Amino acid sequence: MSTVDLAAWIGRSETLVDTLDPARSNALRAALGETGPLGKGDALPLLHHWLYFWNVAPPAGLGVDGHPAKGGFLPPVPLPRRMWAGGALTFHGDLVLGETVTRVSTVRNVEAKSGKSGDLVFVTVEHALSGANGLAISERQDIVYKQASATGPAMPDAAAPAPEAPWRREVMPDAVLLFRYSALTMNGHRIHYDRPYAQQEEAYPALVVHGPLQATLLAEAAAGTLGRPLRTFAFRGMVPAFDGLPLYVCGEPSAEGASVWTAQGGIRNMTASAT
Numbered sequence: 001m002s003t004v005d006l007a008a009w010i011g012r013s014e015t016l017v018d019t020l021d022p023a024r025s026n027a028l029r030a031a032l033g034e035t036g037p038l039g040k041g042d043a044l045p046l047l048h049h050w051l052y053f054w055n056v057a058p059p060a061g062l063g064v065d066g067h068p069a070k071g072g073f074l075p076p077v078p079l080p081r082r083m084w085a086g087g088a089l090t091f092h093g094d095l096v097l098g099e100t101v102t103r104v105s106t107v108r109n110v111e112a113k114s115g116k117s118g119d120l121v122f123v124t125v126e127h128a129l130s131g132a133n134g135l136a137i138s139e140r141q142d143i144v145y146k147q148a149s150a151t152g153p154a155m156p157d158a159a160a161p162a163p164e165a166p167w168r169r170e171v172m173p174d175a176v177l178l179f180r181y182s183a184l185t186m187n188g189h190r191i192h193y194d195r196p197y198a199q200q201e202e203a204y205p206a207l208v209v210h211g212p213l214q215a216t217l218l219a220e221a222a223a224g225t226l227g228r229p230l231r232t233f234a235f236r237g238m239v240p241a242f243d244g245l246p247l248y249v250c251g252e253p254s255a256e257g258a259s260v261w262t263a264q265g266g267i268r269n270m271t272a273s274a275t
Contacts, residue, residue: 006110006121009075013106018052020044022097024184025051031180032171032217040098046219046230049095049129049137050212053103054186065202066188075110077121079145081202082189084211085122086236090138091229095131104128108140118147152203156265158245163263165250167225171217173209173247181213206242214241214262214270217249222258222274225251235272 025048026037038045057068070076095101109124122144129137162168179193190197191208198204215235223230241247241264251260257275261268 006075009107014073016053016103019100020097042097044095047216051184066190077145080148081146085142085144087141088234093136095136099131101131121145155205160266167251169249171247209241211237218260218272221249222260232275241269
């Protein structure tokens with residue numbers, strides 16, 4: 001696949017401004033079973049910035065998968081399947097609930113590859129989030145586009161034992177949690193809440209657990225266990241996780257900080273490292 005036309009998107013930038021309404025962060029905390037609401041002036045929890053800067057397109061501006069149609073800020077990659085494959089963040093300072101934050105996003109690279117599943121296109125986007133005290137978060141987002149397939153992954157083994165790990169938390173990613181996270185992030189991708197679409201159109205065995213939701217759980221686990229703020233956090237999706245089976249949030253100390261991962265049915269779904 002040629003990326004001659006898509007290369008024109010490299011360097012494209014957009015700037016969005018949003019106010020960190022405590023209600024959104026508190027809604028996610030409640031959905032995850034956390035108590036004690038936060039208010040204006042409290043630090044924004046790790047990775048909760050993904051609840052803001054909504055990209056709300058009108059019905060005519062949506063693709064069949066529920067995402068905004070291609071060709072705006074992101075390049076019009078001629079492949080039908082799209083997913084957030086991973087990313088990396090550096091935390092320079094706190095963002096505070098109630099403050100106004102500016103996010104500058106830039107397309108840094110568009111690269112075509114061929115793999116076992118066919119043609120792939122990787123798009124790298126960088127975000128810089130700044131609040132009242134200057135730059136707070138630098139983020140790299142890795143997006144992958146791929147061909148459609150008539151077959152998909154199998155449902156994980158429900159009989160697999162819980163993983164062994166020094167730190168472990170069990171989360172049940174049911175359809176309600178996935179719907180609420182989709183709503184809070186304004187993520188219209190139908191694989192997370194539309195079961196017939198996920199199964200019949202994208203060949204998944206069940207609803208797909210959001211990668212960013214897993215990353216949020218992993219970052220919180222790393223920071224809570226280490227007992228100190230994170231400087232960096234990098235994550236990578238390995239295989240999808242699905243609703244209806246326990247998802248284990250696991251971790252162990254590393255020389256730099258912590259190594260964390262999610263696991264379901266005896267398989268690691270996402271891996272991450274934190275310093």
